[in-house]
Amino acid sequence: MVTLLFAFRLLPLLLLLTAxxxxxxxxxxxxxxxxxxxxxxxxxxxxxxxxxxxxxWSPRSPSVPCDETDPWPGVQCYKGILVGxxxxxxxxxxxxxxxxxxxxxxxxxxxxxxxxxxxxxxASLADVRSLRALYLSYNSFSGPVPGDVxxxxxxxxxxxxxxxxxxxPLPADAIADAPRLIELHxxxxxxxxxxxxxxxxxxxxxxxxxxxxxxxxxxxxxMRYNESxxxxxxxxxxxxxxxxxxxxxxxxxPEPMPPPTPADYFAVEEETSVFVxxxxxxxxxxxxxxxxxxxxxxxxxxRSATAWDYYSxxxxxxxxxAVASTAPHAAEMVAVDVGGGSSSHGGSRGGRRMGEFxxxxxxxxxxxxxxxxxxxxxxxxxxxxxxxxxxxxxxxVTVAVKRMRDMNRVGRDEFDQHLLMLGELRHPNVLPPMxxxxxxxxxxxxxxxxxxxxxxxxxxxxxxxxRVILDWPARMRVAVGVARGLAFLHEKLGIPAGxxxxxxxxxxxxxxxxxxxGNLKSGNILLDADLxxxxxxxxxxPLVNSPQAPQxxxxxxxxxxxxxxxxxxxxxxxCLGVVLLELVTGRFPSQYLLSARGGTDVVxxxxxSVADGSERELVDPAxxxxxxxxxxxxxxxxxxxxxxxxxxxxxxxxxAWMVEEIATGGAP
Numbered sequence: 170m171v172t173l174l175f176a177f178r179l180l181p182l183l184l185l186l187t188a189x190x191x192x193x194x195x196x197x198x199x200x201x202x203x204x205x206x207x208x209x210x211x212x213x214x215x216x217x218x219x220x221x222x223x224x225x226w227s228p229r230s231p232s233v234p235c236d237e238t239d240p241w242p243g244v245q246c247y248k249g250i251l252v253g254x255x256x257x258x259x260x261x262x263x264x265x266x267x268x269x270x271x272x273x274x275x276x277x278x279x280x281x282x283x284x285x286x287x288x289x290x291x292a293s294l295a296d297v298r299s300l301r302a303l304y305l306s307y308n309s310f311s312g313p314v315p316g317d318v319x320x321x322x323x324x325x326x327x328x329x330x331x332x333x334x335x336x337x338p339l340p341a342d343a344i345a346d347a348p349r350l351i352e353l354h355x356x357x358x359x360x361x362x363x364x365x366x367x368x369x370x371x372x373x374x375x376x377x378x379x380x381x382x383x384x385x386x387x388x389x390x391x392m393r394y395n396e397s398x399x400x401x402x403x404x405x406x407x408x409x410x411x412x413x414x415x416x417x418x419x420x421x422x423p424e425p426m427p428p429p430t431p432a433d434y435f436a437v438e439e440e441t442s443v444f445v446x447x448x449x450x451x452x453x454x455x456x457x458x459x460x461x462x463x464x465x466x467x468x469x470x471x472r473s474a475t476a477w478d479y480y481s482x483x484x485x486x487x488x489x490x491a492v493a494s495t496a497p498h499a500a501e502m503v504a505v506d507v508g509g510g511s512s513s514h515g516g517s518r519g520g521r522r523m524g525e526f527x528x529x530x531x532x533x534x535x536x537x538x539x540x541x542x543x544x545x546x547x548x549x550x551x552x553x554x555x556x557x558x559x560x561x562x563x564x565x566v567t568v569a570v571k572r573m574r575d576m577n578r579v580g581r582d583e584f585d586q587h588l589l590m591l592g593e594l595r596h597p598n599v600l601p602p603m604x605x606x607x608x609x610x611x612x613x614x615x616x617x618x619x620x621x622x623x624x625x626x627x628x629x630x631x632x633x634x635x636r637v638i639l640d641w642p643a644r645m646r647v648a649v650g651v652a653r654g655l656a657f658l659h660e661k662l663g664i665p666a667g668x669x670x671x672x673x674x675x676x677x678x679x680x681x682x683x684x685x686x687g688n689l690k691s692g693n694i695l696l697d698a699d700l701x702x703x704x705x706x707x708x709x710x711p712l713v714n715s716p717q718a719p720q721x722x723x724x725x726x727x728x729x730x731x732x733x734x735x736x737x738x739x740x741x742x743x744c745l746g747v748v749l750l751e752l753v754t755g756r757f758p759s760q761y762l763l764s765a766r767g768g769t770d771v772v773x774x775x776x777x778s779v780a781d782g783s784e785r786e787l788v789d790p791a792x793x794x795x796x797x798x799x800x801x802x803x804x805x806x807x808x809x810x811x812x813x814x815x816x817x818x819x820x821x822x823x824x825a826w827m828v829e830e831i832a833t834g835g836a837p
Contacts (some may be wrong), residue, residue, distance in 0.1 A: 204233075205233065205234045205235065205251045205273065206228075206230075206233055206234055208269050208270055208272065208273055209226055209234055209241065209244075209269075210226060210227075210228060211266060211269040212265070212266055212269040212270060213226050214266070215263055215264050215265055215266035215269070216261050216262060216263030216264065216265050216266075216286075217261065217262045217263045218259070218260075218261055219260055219262075220259065220260055222242065222243075222259040222260075222261075223241075223242060223243065223256075223259070225241055225242055226241055226242075234246070234251055235249050235250065235251055237249075243255050243256045243259075245278070247275075247635075248635060250275040250633070250634070250635055251273055251275055251276060252275050252276060252277050252278070252633070253276065253277060253278040253279070253280070254270075254276070254278070254279045254280065255280045256279075256280060256281055256284070257280050257281065257282040257283050257284070257304070258282070258283045258284075259284060260284060260285055261281070261284040261285065261286065262284065262285040262286055262287065263286070263288075264288055264291055265281070265286060265291060266291070266293060267291055267293040267294045267296060267297050268293035268296050270296075270297050271293070271296040271297055271298075273297075273299070274299050274633075274634055275299070275633050275634060275635070276297065276299055276300065277299065277300060277301045277302065277633065278300065278301060278302040278303070278304070279297070279300060279302075279303055279304065280302075280304040281304060281305050281308065282304050282305070282306045282307050282308075282329070283306070283307040283308075284307075284308050285308065285309070286305075286308040286309065286310055287308070287309035287310070287311065287334075288310070288311065289310065289311050289312030290305075290310050290312055290315050290318075290335075292315075292317075294315060294318055295315065295317040295318045295320070295321040295322065296321075297322070298321055298322055298323070298324070299324065300322055300324065300325055301324055301325060301326050301327070302325075302326060302327040302328075303318075303322075303325065303327070303328050303329065304327070304329040305329060305330050305333065306329045306330070306331045306332050306333070306354065307331075307332045307333075308332075308333050309333060309334050310330070310333040310334065310335060311333070311334045311335065311336065312335065312336065312337070313335065313336060313337030313338070313340075314330065314335055314337065314339055314340055314355065314360065315340075316340030316342070316343035316344075317343070318343075319340065319343040319344060319346070319347045319350070320343050320346070323348055323349070324349060324632060325347065325349065325350060326349050326350060326351045326352070327350075327351060327352040328350065328352070328353050328354070329352070329354045330354060330355050330358070331354040331355060331356045331357050331358070331376065332356070332357040332358075333357075333358055334358065334359060335355070335358040335359065335360055336358070336359045336360065336361065337360065337361060337362070338360070338361055338362030338363070339355070339360060339362060339363075339364070339365055339377070341365035341366070341367070344365050344368060344369070345365060345367040345368060345369060346369070347369050347371075347372075348369070348371070349371055350369050350371055350372050351371055351372065351373050351374065351551075352372075352373065352374040352375075352551075353372060353374070353375050353376070354374070354376050355376065355377045355380070356376045356377060356378040356379050356380070356401075357378070357379045357380075358379075358380050359380060359381055360377065360380040360381060360382060361380075361381045361382065361383070362382065362383070362384075363382065363383065363384035363385075364377060364382055364384070364386045364387075364390060364399070364405070365390070366387040366389070366390065367387075367389075367390075368390055368393070370762075370767055371767065373551065374551070375393075375394050375398055376394075376397070376398045377398065377399060377402070378397060378398060378399060378400040378401045378402065379400065379401030379402070380401070380402055381402065381404070382399075382402040382404065382405050383402070383404030383405065384404070384405065384406065385405075385406045385407045386399060386405060386406065386407035387407070388407070391407050525537070525538045525606055526538040526541070526604055526605070526606045526613075527585070527588075527589075527604050527605055527606070527607075528603065528604040529588075529589060529592035529601075529602060529603060529604050529605075530592075530603040530604065533566060533603055534564050534565070534566050536562055536564060536566055538606055540562045540563070540564060540566075541560055541562065541568075541570065541606075541613070541615070543562070543563065544560035544561055544562040544563070545560070545561045546558045546559065546560050546570075547559040547561075549569065549622075550623075550692070552692060552693075552706075553688075553720060553721040553722070553723075554571070554573055554574070554575070554576075554688070554706060554709065554713070554721050555571050555572045555573040555574050556571070556572050557569060557570070557571045557572075558570045558571075558572070559618055560615075567618045568603060568615050568616065568617065568618050569615070569616050569617070569618045569619070570613055570614075570615050571613070571614045571615075571616070571706075572611060572612075572613055573611070573612040573613070573614060574611070575713055575714045575717035575721060576612055576709070576712045576713055576714065577609065577714055578711065578712055578713060578714050578715065579711065579712060581607060584607055584612075584712065585607070587708070587711065587712060588602060588605050588614070590708075591707075591708045594657075594658075594661060594708075596653070596654055596657040596658075597650070597653075597654075597701065598650040598651065598653050598654030598657070598701065598702055598703060598704060599654045599657060599658065599703065599704050599707070600616055600617060600619070600695060600703035600704060600705050601616070602614050602615065602616050603615045603616055603617060616705060619695035619696060619697055619703060620697075620698060621637065621695070621696035621697065621698065621700065622695065622696065623691060623692050623693070623694060623695055623696070624647060624691040624692075624694040624695075624696060624702065624748075625690070625691040625692040625694075625761075626692075627639060627696060628691065628751065628752075628755065628757075629757050637696075637700070638791070639700070639792075640791075640792060640795055641792040641795035641796040641799070641800065642795065643700050644752045644753075644792060644796075645799065645803070645831070645832050646700065646701070646702075646832075647694070647696070647700070647702045647752060648748075648749055648752055648803060648828050648831075648832070649828055649829060649832045650701055650702040651689075651694055651702050651704065651745065651748060652745065652821075652824060652825040652828040652829070653825055653829075654702065654703075654704040655685075655686060655689065655704070655741060655745060655821050655824075655825065656821050656822050656824075656825035658685040658686055658704070658707055658708070659685045659738060659741070659820075659821040659822065660822075661685075662685035662707075662708060663682065663685050663738055682737065682738065683710040683711065683724075683736065683737070684710060684724045684736055684737060684738050684739075684740045684741040684744075685707065685708065685738060685741060686704065686706075686707040686708070686724075686741045686744070687707070687708070687709060687710035687722045687723075687724045687736070687740075687741070688706045688707070688709065688710075688721075688722050688723050688724065689704070689707075689723060689724075689741055689744035689745060689748065690723045690744060690747070690748065690761055691748055691751055691761075692761070693705050693706040693707075693723075694748070709722075710722060710724075719734065720763065722736075723744055723761075724736040724740040724741060724743075724744060725740075726744075726760050726761075727739075727740040727743040727744070727815075728743070728813045728814075729815055737815060738820075738821065739815035739816075739818050739820075740815070741821060742810045742815075742818045742819065742820070742821055742824055743810060743811050743812075743815075743818065745807075745810050745821070745824055746772070746806075746807045746808065746809070746810030746811030746812075746818075747760050747771065747772065747807075747811060748807075749803055749804070749806060749807030749810065749828070750771040750772065750775050750804065750807040750808070750811065751771060752803070753775075753787065753788055753789065753796070753800050753803055753804045753807065754769070754771055754774075754775070754787050754788065754789055754804075755789030755790075755791060755792070756768070756769040756771055756774075756789075757769065758770075758771045758772075759771075760772065772808075772811045774787065775787060775804055775807060775808050775811075776808050776811075778804075779804070779805055779808050784801045784804050784805065785800075785801055787804060788800045788801065788804070799831050799832075799834075802831050803828070803831050806824065806827045806828060806831065809824075809827075810824050
């Protein structure tokens, strides 16, 4: 009887233990199928991890891969969604079962650089169709370049297969048909055959150097990339700097001429003397021309204004004209000597020297170049001015770093003054630089990191399940913020228009000031956590090298910039018009592309629709119900701003007023 009573008392405990065993012990504690944890555990089983770098990937782990407080190592998450795997430098090997990741729709990037994989690229690689970036560099992957990867991964933008043991020919058709491919790295392999004659229009970075490629490169491909993209292929012909012997082999020389007769020798000697005389004359002309060019350059340097003079108007016409400026004068800024020290000319204005880094933000936790160099970096994009990175430092500060190129138009002192001036600008829709690092060969400009990314990415690039959808109120708020920010920049960085009067009473035309922003496009409009727009890459016009400015600055895509090479404040208004049309139509503007085909000519499309009264058909279907008449009115403002003639466009202040009126329910 006592035994029976004891058994009844133990019954609840036995039931509890049974339930626990059924929940977690029956299959060894494995997580449910279809979860991120199950996918990663299946993946882990497919390769060797001699250093136990991924020991925390365990079925008995108390956390989940995207745990906010204790995420699994090598895992990148966004709002609880697994978006990336960073498994570089871990000495991993094996087969890597990519099929395990096929059911993770949010997975956008996989980084396996610097590991020990030596098998052929697995066929399951093509199953991960959601990937935007795949980094497999510095392994020993063998076999051919997988064409089915490019065929199936229609969202793939970056593919790094360099420094492996790949062989065989390139899959020309698959590469040519890749719709979104931006970067393709295949250098330092053993790839054979020819270079494809057709590459996708979107492909900006292409490198097949140091392979076994042969044959002639088509002129269209050779013109798009520099010689470093094809170097180290002795059998290639047609690229800049390629092997001339290979070219000779590809194009055999004509039959040799018969031996010359004695009469021919006299003709050659006479012809040679004529060429010598002509050569001497040309040499004299070149020397005289070179001397004149040097004199003109020296005179230009004497007359050229500093970077700040472009916006303040000082120094115009050799000091004979006085121009008012609403922005602080350069003398009020701080001249910082990163190498030696700093001297203050404006009280609290300026930056703190942190070794070789100038920190301008007073609200940030102090950091310098060493902290930036040790930060975990993530590539955000490659623009016309340089590459952008997300840097998460160990002190908890996350910033965006832009590595600038083609920015040697002014010297060190003027660069310091100009950056410090930009750092003083304060507006809710303008993102000022936090700091910078100056070297002659490169410049780093640091700003606050915006987690939502750019307007370009939100509208066209983000295809994840949890992507941000900009409804009409959000798009209208972006339009208002962009217009307000631009009006502020035009007020602070602009100079009065019109004619100037010299000291002797003779009037003359004022030199056209540069556009205060100069590079406005949706890729340079960042969105904060509340989807408020913040303008970046503004005010760089005086710093960018003149030869590179037409390719680097979007203001040159305006009609006057494209046809005459002339830009002004009204060019910024044109760029605003393109952004407004992009917001209303939801289409990617072809104006953003330098030479590649693609996108929609939103200016021509919208202008024609306004002319025939069919504007409503252009409104993005995603916001047509909420936009109503406001969307049509904003489209008309965009067309007005993007008029072909600068004189027909409104000023930036007028354009901002028109957008504000639409937002408040009025009619512009």
